[in-house]
Amino acid sequence: MGESGTQRDPFALVAIVGLVAVVLVxxxxxxxxxxxxxxxxAQSINRxxxxxxxxxxxxxxxxxxxxxxxxxxxxxxxxQGWSNGDIYDFFVERYGPRVLLEPPxxxxxxxxxxxxxxxxxxxxxxLFFVMRLMVRSSEERPGETKPEVVLTxxxxxxxxxxxxxxLTADGPATDSGDRDDEDEGVR
Amino acid sequence: xxxxxxxxxxxxxxxxSVYGVLGSFLGGWRRSSALVESSRYALYSVPILLLISVYxxxxxxxxxxxSVAYVVENSNLAMPTRYTWVAFYAGNAGxxxxxxFVYSVMAVGVAKSMVRRLPYTLPYATGLLGIxxxxxxxxxxxxxxxxxxxxxxxxxxxxxxxxxxxxxMFIHPPMQMAGLVSVALPFSIAxxxxxxxxxxxxxxVDLGRIWGMVSWLILTIGLLLxxxxxxxxxxxxxxxxxxxxxxxxxxxxxxxxxFVHSIMVQKRRGMxxxxxIVLVTVAFTLAQMGMFINRGxxxxxxxxxxxxxxxxxxxxxxxxxxxxxxxxxxxxSGSLKSRERLDSILSRxxxxxxxxxxxxxxxxxxxxxxxxxxxxxxxxxxxxTVGRPFFDxxxxxxxxxxxxxxxxxxxxxxxxxxxxxxxxxxxxxLGSALIGVVFLLVIGVHQPVALTALAVIIMGVGGIVHEWMxxxxxxxHKGESYPVAFGRLLAANRPRYGGYVVHLSIAMxxxxxxxxxxxxxxxxxxxxxxxxxxxxxxxxxxxxxxERAFPDRDEGTARFAVSKGDRDLGIMSTTRTFYRDFRIAAxxxxxxxxxxxxxxxxxxxxxxDGQTVFRIYVNPLVWWMWASGPLLALGTLLxxxxxxxxxxAPVTVPDGMGLARV
Amino acid sequence: MLVLIALLLVLLxxxxxxxxxxxxxxxxxxxDDEASDSRDLSRRWDAAxxxxxxxxxxxxxxxxxxxxxxxxxxxxxTEAALVLKTMELEEHQEQKLMQDVDHAVRGIRGDLESPEDxx
Numbered sequence: 001m002g003e004s005g006t007q008r009d010p011f012a013l014v015a016i017v018g019l020v021a022v023v024l025v026x027x028x029x030x031x032x033x034x035x036x037x038x039x040x041x042a043q044s045i046n047r048x049x050x051x052x053x054x055x056x057x058x059x060x061x062x063x064x065x066x067x068x069x070x071x072x073x074x075x076x077x078x079x080q081g082w083s084n085g086d087i088y089d090f091f092v093e094r095y096g097p098r099v100l101l102e103p104p105x106x107x108x109x110x111x112x113x114x115x116x117x118x119x120x121x122x123x124x125x126x127l128f129f130v131m132r133l134m135v136r137s138s139e140e141r142p143g144e145t146k147p148e149v150v151l152t153x154x155x156x157x158x159x160x161x162x163x164x165x166x167l168t169a170d171g172p173a174t175d176s177g178d179r180d181d182e183d184e185g186v187r
Numbered sequence: 188x189x190x191x192x193x194x195x196x197x198x199x200x201x202x203x204s205v206y207g208v209l210g211s212f213l214g215g216w217r218r219s220s221a222l223v224e225s226s227r228y229a230l231y232s233v234p235i236l237l238l239i240s241v242y243x244x245x246x247x248x249x250x251x252x253x254s255v256a257y258v259v260e261n262s263n264l265a266m267p268t269r270y271t272w273v274a275f276y277a278g279n280a281g282x283x284x285x286x287x288f289v290y291s292v293m294a295v296g297v298a299k300s301m302v303r304r305l306p307y308t309l310p311y312a313t314g315l316l317g318i319x320x321x322x323x324x325x326x327x328x329x330x331x332x333x334x335x336x337x338x339x340x341x342x343x344x345x346x347x348x349x350x351x352x353x354x355x356m357f358i359h360p361p362m363q364m365a366g367l368v369s370v371a372l373p374f375s376i377a378x379x380x381x382x383x384x385x386x387x388x389x390x391x392v393d394l395g396r397i398w399g400m401v402s403w404l405i406l407t408i409g410l411l412l413x414x415x416x417x418x419x420x421x422x423x424x425x426x427x428x429x430x431x432x433x434x435x436x437x438x439x440x441x442x443x444x445x446f447v448h449s450i451m452v453q454k455r456r457g458m459x460x461x462x463x464i465v466l467v468t469v470a471f472t473l474a475q476m477g478m479f480i481n482r483g484x485x486x487x488x489x490x491x492x493x494x495x496x497x498x499x500x501x502x503x504x505x506x507x508x509x510x511x512x513x514x515x516x517x518x519x520s521g522s523l524k525s526r527e528r529l530d531s532i533l534s535r536x537x538x539x540x541x542x543x544x545x546x547x548x549x550x551x552x553x554x555x556x557x558x559x560x561x562x563x564x565x566x567x568x569x570x571x572t573v574g575r576p577f578f579d580x581x582x583x584x585x586x587x588x589x590x591x592x593x594x595x596x597x598x599x600x601x602x603x604x605x606x607x608x609x610x611x612x613x614x615x616x617l618g619s620a621l622i623g624v625v626f627l628l629v630i631g632v633h634q635p636v637a638l639t640a641l642a643v644i645i646m647g648v649g650g651i652v653h654e655w656m657x658x659x660x661x662x663x664h665k666g667e668s669y670p671v672a673f674g675r676l677l678a679a680n681r682p683r684y685g686g687y688v689v690h691l692s693i694a695m696x697x698x699x700x701x702x703x704x705x706x707x708x709x710x711x712x713x714x715x716x717x718x719x720x721x722x723x724x725x726x727x728x729x730x731x732x733x734e735r736a737f738p739d740r741d742e743g744t745a746r747f748a749v750s751k752g753d754r755d756l757g758i759m760s761t762t763r764t765f766y767r768d769f770r771i772a773a774x775x776x777x778x779x780x781x782x783x784x785x786x787x788x789x790x791x792x793x794x795x796d797g798q799t800v801f802r803i804y805v806n807p808l809v810w811w812m813w814a815s816g817p818l819l820a821l822g823t824l825l826x827x828x829x830x831x832x833x834x835x836a837p838v839t840v841p842d843g844m845g846l847a848r849v
Numbered sequence: 850m851l852v853l854i855a856l857l858l859v860l861l862x863x864x865x866x867x868x869x870x871x872x873x874x875x876x877x878x879x880x881d882d883e884a885s886d887s888r889d890l891s892r893r894w895d896a897a898x899x900x901x902x903x904x905x906x907x908x909x910x911x912x913x914x915x916x917x918x919x920x921x922x923x924x925x926x927t928e929a930a931l932v933l934k935t936m937e938l939e940e941h942q943e944q945k946l947m948q949d950v951d952h953a954v955r956g957i958r959g960d961l962e963s964p965e966d967x968x
Contacts, residue, residue: 034723035710043709048576056430056574061423063772063791101574103559109571112559116552116581127544131537134529149935151927159930162836167901170833192854203862220879224869232862239858306880389892390883455896600913601900602921608914657910680906835894835933 038078045074045084049091050101058101190255193243194334197284200236200291201324203229208317215310215383223310227298230313233320234291241288244275244333254340257281257333263346265738270347273357277347279497280333282364287323289361290368293401294320297372300394305380308391312379319371322504330497346739346768356420359412363436364481366406370439370467370474373399373446377467381515386464387522389457396450397827399467403443404823410440411816422774422789424709424804426812429578434553435477441550442470445543451682452536455601457526459540464523466543468512473550475505531603538596545589552581579704587640590697593690594647597654597683619649637705644694644701651687677825685826692819695811702784702808711791713800723805725751725786730758732799740766745790745799747777756786761801763790785809886939890932897929 035043046060051067059067059074070091077087091099103112151159207229214222247255248262248271261278262271276285294316301309327333373395380391413433414426427433446466449459479501529536556573563571598612623645624638632638655673662672677684708723716731730746742764749756761777777788787804794800881888904925908918 034708039710050572050574056428056572058574061421061425061428063422068792096569098560098570098572101572102576102580103571103573108567109563112556112571112573112577113581116548116555119551119555120548120585123544123548127541128532131529131532131540135532149931149938151930151934155934156927156930159933160926163901163926163929163933166833166836167898188851191851192858195855196858199858199862203866206866221869221872225866228865228869229862232865236858236862303880305883307882307884385884388884388889390888455900457896598912600907600917600921601903602924603917605914605917608912608917611914612912654910654912658906661909680902683903683906832895833898835891835929835936 038075041084042071042074042078045078045087046071048088048100048102049074050099052095052099056101189243189246190252190334190336193240194332196236196239196243197324197328197332197334200233200240200287201321201328203236204233204317204321204324207233208314208321211310211314211317215307215314226310226317227302227313230291230298230317230320231295234288234295237284237288237291240284240334241275244281244284245272247334248272248275251344252340253342253344254336255333256335256337259337259341259344261344261347263344263739266344266347274347275333276361276364278333280327280331280335282360283323283327283331284333285361286364286368287320287327289365290323290371291320293365293369293372294375297376297394297398300397301376304394305376305385305391308376308380308383308385310379311382312375315375315379315382316371318508319368319375326497326500330500346766348769348771356416359409359416362405362412363409364478366402366409367436367439367474367477367481369402369405370443370471372402373443374467374471377464378512378515381464381519384519384522386460386519387524389453389460389526392450392454392463395463395467396447396454399443399447399450400823400827403440403447404820406436406440406443407819408816410436411813411819415813418809419776419778420773422776422802424707424787424789424802424806426703426809429553429556429575431557432480434557435473435480438550438553439470439474439477441546441553442466442473445546446470448539449543452539456536458529458536460523460525461520462543464516468509468516471512472505472509475501475508479505533599533604533606533609535596535599535601535604538592538599542589542592542596545585545592549582549585549589552585553578556581586697587643590640590647590694591643593693594643594650597687597690598650613650615653616646616650619653620646623649632706634705637701640697640701644697648691648694651691655684655687679830681828681830682826685822685824685828688822688825689819690822692815692822695815695818699808699810699812699815702811703806706807708805709802711800711802713794713798715798720803722803723784723786725749725756725803725805727759727788727803729799729801732793739768740764743790743793745788745801747788749779749786751786759786759788761788761790763793780810782810782814783807887936890936890939894929894932894936897925897932900925901929 043060047058049059049070051057051059051062051064051070053066054062054064057064057067059070061067073090074087077090082090088100097104097109103109105113207226210222210226210229214220214224214226244255244257246252247258249268251258251262251264251271253259257275257278257280261281262274266274275281294313297316298309298313301312305312376391376395376398377386380386380395385391413436417428418424418426446463449466450463453459453463479498531537556577559573560570563569594616595613598616599609620642624642627638627641632641655676658676659669659673662676663669665672667675710722712720712722714720714729716729719726719728721727726749728748730748732743732745735742735744742762744760744762746758746760749759756779759777759779762775763772764774765772774789779786784805784807787806789802789804791800791802901922904913904918904921907913908915913921
């Protein structure tokens with residue numbers, strides 16, 4: 001119903017909008033900050049390195065003397081031209097891999113990252129198939145209406161009138177007759 | 188003497204509550220209405236008794252009664268009077284009493300609401316409510332009695348943990364604890380209904396939804412307050428660290444958010460009957476786990492009440508309730524077939540189901556990240572730390588999809604929708620997102636992830652505003668003015684529009700999270716008195732530090748004259764307090780908060796030569812996070828407020844009309 | 850003094866607990882079972898009405914195509930009508946039952962009274 005010529009095809013509209021949005025987002029360049037680059041790097045490193053004697057705090061968060069000392073080391077190494085990875089390795093050598101708040105992306109511990117990803121994919125697939133199953137089985141509908149109660153056409157009309165009247169009397173939720181003109185396109 | 192009265196009241200409360208449990212179940216099973224009523228009255232008397240105990244404890248604090256061990260452990264003469272009123276829930280035993288009291292009040296509310304509407308479920312629900320209450324009272328009376336006396340009164344107390352002496356800290360713990368325990372309310376209704384054999388016809392869903400939303404609201408406020416407290420007091424400019432204890436409070440919230448949505452499907456269509464029972468049981472189990480971790484589980488944290496062995500008792504109790512729930516579920520699951528079926532994959536029902544799965548995915552990821560260190564320790568002998576970066580990276584996208592769903596979901600009609608029509612309905616949200624993206628690019632937001640996230644938020648908000656406008660306009664055709672039409676629209680569709688208000692507040696929350704995550708500025712700046720520095724457009728002059736010594740602490744207050752551009756913003760001061768007895772330093776940050784951004788100063792290290800390192804933050808949009816709280820509460824209240832029902836009017840047909848009966 | 854308070858603390862709850870056992874003979878009707886058919890019909894009615902209202906709302910704001918609107922309305926109206934009819938049938942049945950009982954009672958009374966009338 002209502003596939004008139006004035007109807008703009010919503011698929012095309014959505015596709016265009018989506019495409020433009022994606023292009024814009026991708027074309028965006030990275031942000032510039034008022035901090036010098038080394039300092040930015042130091043901050044991001046500090047947020048990943050954990051203070052070994054504080055429970056779960058990064059050296060950025062913690063005020064512990066050891067944390068302050070480690071922050072100093074980070075700055076020193078950055079000045080010397082070390083890469084972020086080298087600095088991480090440096091701390092790992094001294095304190096073990098637990099000193100990094102971010103689990104490693106190499107080796108067997110890649111599992112930390114993989115398992116959630118697999119979980120989400122499996123979950124999504126499961127959800128889709130379960131829903132499909134539920135819709136398929138909606139062909140036979142047991143329902144709980146007493147099977148022996150059925151409406152004749154005449155009854156149907158009578159009841160519908162009564163219900164309609166009761167609803168309008170109860171108060172205008174909204175009246176379907178007042179649809180805005182610009183929605184004509186969907187009919 | 189009043190302490191003794193309080194003590195006795197707790198013991199009586201325990202006895203009464205145990206009677207209530209036994210009487211409820213027996214009375215329900217035997218259909219003895221007298222026994223059921225008697226047990227209900229037993230439950231009603233518990234909050235009154237506990238009020239006496241609470242009063243006794245507060246009285247002991249206010250009168251500095253140092254013959255009570257707990258008062259000694261949690262206060263001292265130096266404590267300002269106003270704190271003595273609330274210090275009683277600072278420690279383990281007192282907080283347990285507090286939770287028991289609040290819980291008993293809520294339980295009475297639940298019981299009363301069920302008397303007329305769910306009379307056959309009521310005994311089982313009160314029985315279940317009573318079991319948890321009895322457990323708390325048992326622990327209080329025998330293991331952690333806040334009213335225990337010392338052999339003799341001490342001259343002074345030890346004082347309270349200094350981190351707790353802050354407004355936020357007074358509201359957050361009680362709210363959080365109340366939230367966790369309140370999950371028992373919808374659980375008891377649902378499981379009680381199942382036990383009573385009254386789960387198969389959605390009898391419990393109306394009240395289950397209402398109490399579920401109440402519980403959800405308390406949980407949300409508790410979490411928000413905790414974040415706010417962390418932000419203003421802990422001094423690292425952040426509000427959520429995916430700390431194991433924070434996570435344990437988040438998990439039941441995730442399950443309850445899923446629950447309050449899927450329960451709507453059961454109310455409308457009689458579907459998800461089994462699923463909702465499972466969901467609320469999961470939520471309750473997670474809430475108990477949260478309480479366990481709070482009471483001194485295996486995880487050391489700023490949250491735990493110390494390494495007591497009590498935590499393990501909670502764990503055992505949790506295991507028992509889980510097993511019991513499974514047993515009841517297995518016994519009654521046959522009665523839980525859905526009344527109706529899913530009509531289409533593109534429908535609001537399936538959007539809700541998807542939302543459920545996503546929330547559980549976040550819970551799964553959070554749980555996985557929390558236990559992985561244990562796994563890696565066990566399998567490799569190596570402790571891998573799974574911290575904030577992991578959770579941000581993995582949960583971030585899932586939460587973003589949820590925000591997207593939050594915007595799109597309400598556009599989906601019940602039962603079925605055509606893809607064409609959904610896309611058509613999406614035109615305004617998408618359009619506003621596009622305009623939003625362009626606008627953001629123009630004002631300098633270039634980070635792709637932030638852009639995407641903001642676009643999703645704008646889309647969601649755009650959809651809500653769009654519907655509000657159309658709905659108002661449609662009503663105003665009847666001659667109502669716009670404000671009146673809008674008001675009537677809200678009043679006539681409260682669950683829907685209450686839900687929209689809540690969604691708007693979540694959008695505000697997300698806005699705050701994105702602004703402060705991607706665009707925050709942070710710098711450690713050493714300064715001497717008189718020096719002026721700049722960051723993020725703000726110019727600040729360090730005026731100096733004034734020090735004050737108190738009996739129990741040393742306070743150093745640093746003052747700054749702050750201006751932005753050519754506007755003088757006045758003086759901001761930040762205090763660092765060192766508590767000598769506890770050897771803890773607590774900081775109160777100087778924060779100037781506007782909807783646009785927060786300017787935040789916190790001292791990092793006080794040097795001897797007058798030079799101090801200050802950490803300065805400019806955190807955009809954080810204000811929106813806190814502002815979302817009140818709006819969220821309003822939305823929830825709107826959504827649960829009852830509407831006058833349209834009663835069916837069956838016509839009594841006189842004999843002889845010959846009703847056709849097929 | 851403490852003894853007095855102790856007594857109160859024990860006796861007052863005890864009184865509340867014991868009270869229902871002594872309060873029986875007012876013949877309250879048993880409460881309406883939430884699992885009863887009439888309650889179930891009531892819930893289904895509410896759900897149908899809510900569905901109808903919601904459908905109207907969504908149609909008026911443009912989220913619903915006309916064919917979906919018609920189909921949904923049909924579904925909900927049919928459900929509401931079925932509920933109404935079932936309610937009426939049950940009430941009719943109940944009425945009939947009451948009438949039959951009434952007849953029977955009158956009959957018995959009539960038998961009892963007629964010997965006296967002959968006096």
